[in-house]
Amino acid sequence: MSEIVDGFLTAINLIVTLDPEVYEIAFRSIYITLTATLIGSVISIPIAMYLAFHDFRGKMSLVNLIHTLYALPTVLIGLLVFLMLSRKGPLGFFGLLFTPGGMIIGQVILIIPILVGLTYSALTSLDPVVKDTIISLGADYLQFALSILREVRFVIYAAIAMAFGRAISEVGAAIIIGGNIKGYTRVLTTAISLETSMGNIEFSMALGIILLFIALVVNFVMTAIRRGD
Amino acid sequence: MIRVEDLQKSFGNNPVLRGVDLEVADGEIFVIIGPSGQGKSTLLRIIDTLEVPTSGDVWIGSDSLYSHGDANHHDMRKKVGMVFQNPAIFQGTVFENVAYGLRYRKITSEEMHERVETTLREVGLEGYEKREARKLSGGEKQRIAFARTMVTRPEIILLDEPTSNVDPVTTEKIEEIILYTRKTYNTTMIMNTHDMLQGQRMGDRIGVMMHGKIMQSGTPKEIFTLPATGEIARFIGFDNVFDGTVETTDGHTAVIQSGNTRVYGETTLPQGAAVTWCIRTEDMHLHMKERPGGAGKLRNHLEGRVTSIGLVGPENHVMADCGIPLEVVVGWRFADRVGVKTGDRIWVSFNPEAVHVMPR
Numbered sequence: 090m091s092e093i094v095d096g097f098l099t100a101i102n103l104i105v106t107l108d109p110e111v112y113e114i115a116f117r118s119i120y121i122t123l124t125a126t127l128i129g130s131v132i133s134i135p136i137a138m139y140l141a142f143h144d145f146r147g148k149m150s151l152v153n154l155i156h157t158l159y160a161l162p163t164v165l166i167g168l169l170v171f172l173m174l175s176r177k178g179p180l181g182f183f184g185l186l187f188t189p190g191g192m193i194i195g196q197v198i199l200i201i202p203i204l205v206g207l208t209y210s211a212l213t214s215l216d217p218v219v220k221d222t223i224i225s226l227g228a229d230y231l232q233f234a235l236s237i238l239r240e241v242r243f244v245i246y247a248a249i250a251m252a253f254g255r256a257i258s259e260v261g262a263a264i265i266i267g268g269n270i271k272g273y274t275r276v277l278t279t280a281i282s283l284e285t286s287m288g289n290i291e292f293s294m295a296l297g298i299i300l301l302f303i304a305l306v307v308n309f310v311m312t313a314i315r316r317g318d
Numbered sequence: 319m320i321r322v323e324d325l326q327k328s329f330g331n332n333p334v335l336r337g338v339d340l341e342v343a344d345g346e347i348f349v350i351i352g353p354s355g356q357g358k359s360t361l362l363r364i365i366d367t368l369e370v371p372t373s374g375d376v377w378i379g380s381d382s383l384y385s386h387g388d389a390n391h392h393d394m395r396k397k398v399g400m401v402f403q404n405p406a407i408f409q410g411t412v413f414e415n416v417a418y419g420l421r422y423r424k425i426t427s428e429e430m431h432e433r434v435e436t437t438l439r440e441v442g443l444e445g446y447e448k449r450e451a452r453k454l455s456g457g458e459k460q461r462i463a464f465a466r467t468m469v470t471r472p473e474i475i476l477l478d479e480p481t482s483n484v485d486p487v488t489t490e491k492i493e494e495i496i497l498y499t500r501k502t503y504n505t506t507m508i509m510n511t512h513d514m515l516q517g518q519r520m521g522d523r524i525g526v527m528m529h530g531k532i533m534q535s536g537t538p539k540e541i542f543t544l545p546a547t548g549e550i551a552r553f554i555g556f557d558n559v560f561d562g563t564v565e566t567t568d569g570h571t572a573v574i575q576s577g578n579t580r581v582y583g584e585t586t587l588p589q590g591a592a593v594t595w596c597i598r599t600e601d602m603h604l605h606m607k608e609r610p611g612g613a614g615k616l617r618n619h620l621e622g623r624v625t626s627i628g629l630v631g632p633e634n635h636v637m638a639d640c641g642i643p644l645e646v647v648v649g650w651r652f653a654d655r656v657g658v659k660t661g662d663r664i665w666v667s668f669n670p671e672a673v674h675v676m677p678r
Contacts, residue, residue, distance in 0.1 A: 216406055218402050218404055218405070218406040219406040219408070221363075221368050221400075221402065221406075222400075222402065222405075222406040222463075222466075223418075224367075224368060224395070225366050225368065225395070225398075225399065225400045225467075226399070226418055226419035226422060226466065226467075226470065227392070227395050227396040227419055227422045227423065227470065228422045229392055229422070232421075232422050236408075236418070239408075239409070240408060240409060
């Protein structure tokens with residue numbers, strides 16, 4: 090028990106004294122995940138809108154598949170992206186394996202089902218009269234899309250927060266695609282995994298506390314946006 | 319002017335519109351009445367391009383809505399506005415809600431403010447600009463919906479049962495707004511309603527929609543006094559509707575064999591014609607004794623027995639078997655004075671001109 094308390098106190102000390110290694114890992118995590126979340130949102134929201142407002146054969150099967158992919162194992166994504174980005178893979182010529190760029194690709198693939206699925210659910214549960222009213226008022230396609238998104242924005246904010254949380258906390262894909270290279274692809278989760286296996290509990294706990302703190306900040310920001318609205 | 323030509327619409331194998339033809343003049347209020355599920359809302363949604371017809375076309379002035387695919391839907395849609403039965407109120411203030419359509423038209427901020435404020439004044443919501451729209455009452459929300467459509471100054475406003483979910487005071491207010499809009503902006507309106515009295519109050523003309531078609535259209539007086547079919551007669555409130563055959567006729571007044579009796583009715587239909595005839599309950603008189611001298615000028619003086627009496631507000635609805643099951647309305651004072659009760663022998667009299675005869 091005292092080991093945990095000592096570890097916790099040392100971790101707090103590392104955070105308070107602005108330990109450069111701790112903060113470098115934390116900022117890299119935030120940078121990679123924020124970028125992935127941004128890219129994932131830009132890709133997912135139009136897909137969700139297309140799914141919600143167009144009918145085509147196999148649509149429901151696709152929606153079911155997307156819901157199933159919420160629970161896609163991160164190591165599987167890691168393996169898939171690794172195969173794609175490896176030197177002999179179809180995208181190997183980009184040279185993205187063991188780079189932050191490759192890790193961003195992995196996280197984007199991880200969060201797209203969540204973002205598409207939750208946005209699609211929000212759009213399809215919207216009162217159809219809202220859609221009819223927007224069209225009836227003379228909106229063109231872009232105005233229609235923006236107006237509809239405005240009506241479901243709180244659900245989309247929640248989906249983005251959830252996607253960010255899932256991406257920043259995953260470890261399997263980050264290790265396989267990033268390789269946990271110190272000073273380059275090492276992020277909070279991979280560092281915790283490594284440091285714990287090496288017996289550096291205090292360092293791991295400091296990173297864990299930062300990870301938790303980031304989750305709290307994301308939630309706080311989302312709540313503030315909602316209240317401000 | 320709006321012209322609807324042979325409009326048909328099916329959802330899967332279920333035909334909803336079966337050839338609707340309609341013309342509405344500029345500045346006219348055309349009211350569509352009809353039972354639920356007959357395609358009234360679908361017709362408005364097609365005119366507003368929210369649904370695509372299976373066949374047929376809609377013309378707004380000289381522009382066709384459907385003969386060129388959906389290429390000019392967007393421009394045409396800006397000429398048409400629609401107010402829905404359950405209005406969608408967007409998140410935000412009353413101002414933001416009313417300004418929605420104006421933002422799509424990219425007008426200046428000054429003009430937007432001026433038009434929103436003018437329109438809110440016109441619908442009686444002056445000073446509501448900054449209030450949270452979703453927190454207002456149902457009637458106020460419906461007025462916001464009307465203002466949101468009205469502020470874009472459409473040539474045509476489609477009203478899909480706009481007062482079906484509001485109280486009588488709000489209904490009156492919304493009717494005033496509709497009439498004001500027509501008078502001020504010469505807006506053409508097509509309004510669906512299940513409230514026939516509202517149709518009578520608001521409509522320059524009324525169309526009765528049944529089985530996916532406009533079965534009859536005309537002025538309110540024509541519709542409510544001269545229904546074209548027995549089905550329409552029943553729908554618009556005739557309680558006494560019967561089938562019969564013209565037995566004899568002098569070319570003006572016919573004797574119609576109906577059930578186990580004969581009635582005189584004014585019609586030019588020939589002898590042997592299969593007819594439906596109807597009469598309003600208030601056009602008949604109930605007698606507890608046979609009239610001295612029989613039918614006399616009234617011509618129709620049917621003997622029968624009271625089968626039941628029902629109270630509807632201050633009125634007694636007396637059901638009598640006179641060879642046909644007639645329903646006669648008498649005031650409660652009269653009913654009390656004569657002491658009419660079930661089983662009594664009675665006579666019912668009415669004029670041939672009160673009998674409306676239709677070919678069957």
